[in-house]
Amino acid sequence: MTRSTLLQTVTVLLQNQSHVLKDARLLVAHACNCSLEDLRAHPERSVSSRTVSRAKAFGRKRAQDTPMAYILGYRDFFGRRFIVNKHVLIPRPETEHLVEEAVRLVSKNSSHHTLFLDIGTGSGAVAVTLAAETRQHVVATDTSRSALRVACKNARSLDVDTLVEYKHGSLLQPIKPSYLHGFDQVILLANLPYLTFELLEDSPREVVAYEPIQALVSDENDGLDLYREMLMECAARRRAFPQNTQILLEIDPRQALVAETMVQEILPHTTISILPDLAGHPRVVCLSDF
Numbered sequence: 274m275t276r277s278t279l280l281q282t283v284t285v286l287l288q289n290q291s292h293v294l295k296d297a298r299l300l301v302a303h304a305c306n307c308s309l310e311d312l313r314a315h316p317e318r319s320v321s322s323r324t325v326s327r328a329k330a331f332g333r334k335r336a337q338d339t340p341m342a343y344i345l346g347y348r349d350f351f352g353r354r355f356i357v358n359k360h361v362l363i364p365r366p367e368t369e370h371l372v373e374e375a376v377r378l379v380s381k382n383s384s385h386h387t388l389f390l391d392i393g394t395g396s397g398a399v400a401v402t403l404a405a406e407t408r409q410h411v412v413a414t415d416t417s418r419s420a421l422r423v424a425c426k427n428a429r430s431l432d433v434d435t436l437v438e439y440k441h442g443s444l445l446q447p448i449k450p451s452y453l454h455g456f457d458q459v460i461l462l463a464n465l466p467y468l469t470f471e472l473l474e475d476s477p478r479e480v481v482a483y484e485p486i487q488a489l490v491s492d493e494n495d496g497l498d499l500y501r502e503m504l505m506e507c508a509a510r511r512r513a514f515p516q517n518t519q520i521l522l523e524i525d526p527r528q529a530l531v532a533e534t535m536v537q538e539i540l541p542h543t544t545i546s547i548l549p550d551l552a553g554h555p556r557v558v559c560l561s562d563f
């Protein structure tokens with residue numbers, strides 16, 4: 274069989290999906306271990322029966338809504354390639370806003386030392402990107418050991434393992450006060466689970482059926498309980514943080530008002546702004562002077 278015939282076979286398997294041709298090309302290139310350019314340039318090349326079986330298996334998985342990132346084993350984020358598997362949330366484009374804002378906040382004074390805290394790191398996409406973009410230190414936490422294993426691999430493959438430290442545990446509990454010593458600035462970022470089961474129902478089947486539920490859903494209340502708990506931990510440890518500390522939280526746009534109220538209750542003296550995503554929806558809650 275040629276690559277071109279295999280592409281037609283996989284395209285038929287994906288008939289009920291959106292982006293049929295794009296996905297079919299990616300899956301066939303992945304099965305052939307070649308680039309998209311090579312696939313396009315040499316459609317006449319013959320493929321082994323093993324490659325045919327692999328491509329069909331990928332096609333059947335996709336037809337059952339398995340996310341492309343889990344089949345391919347990677348997702349690109351902020352211009353870099355991250356390993357992903359079923360234990361981690363697939364990094365989302367909207368989370369790039371959180372990273373952009375954190376990079377913007379890093380003090381321009383070259384003698385300043387900034388520490389990033391990435392709470393709920395998942396694949397490590399945020400932690401690794403911050404280290405790679407700024408060459409500053411990052412401490413990242415997660416309650417999932419399987420996720421932390423993926424995050425460590427990403428730090429190694431993107432060559433920032435000397436800058437990023439991973440800690441297992443809930444919220445700020447693994448962050449010892451001594452970790453903050455010697456830093457003039459701390460930027461705490463969190464993209465913690467913030468959906469309720471009701472909000473989750475609005476998500477596509479490939480999210481609901483395949484992504485880890487403990488990376489998506491927080492509580493039955495308003496989805497913000499993990500953020501509430503984390504901000505209370507910040508308030509209790511206020512003195513351990515330097516004066517120059519900022520907190521950035523990713524939210525669902527439908528939570529903007531309730532998030533603002535939550536912050537005012539827990540950190541009444543903080544300055545709050547909420548940044549929009551590319552669609553203009555409120556997405557990143559920024560807190561300073563807390």
Ligand SMILES: C[S@@+](CC[C@H](N)C(=O)[O-])C[C@H]1O[C@@H](n2cnc3c(N)ncnc32)[C@H](O)[C@@H]1O
Nearest residue numbers: 362364393394395415416417443444464466488
């Ligand atoms: C929405 S995912 C975000 C992953 C990653 N930060 C990203 O933006 O792609 C949330 C992550 O928080 C972790 N998590 C859930 N509860 C946690 C807790 N109490 N403390 C720390 N991490 C937690 C989950 O295991 C999951 O990896």
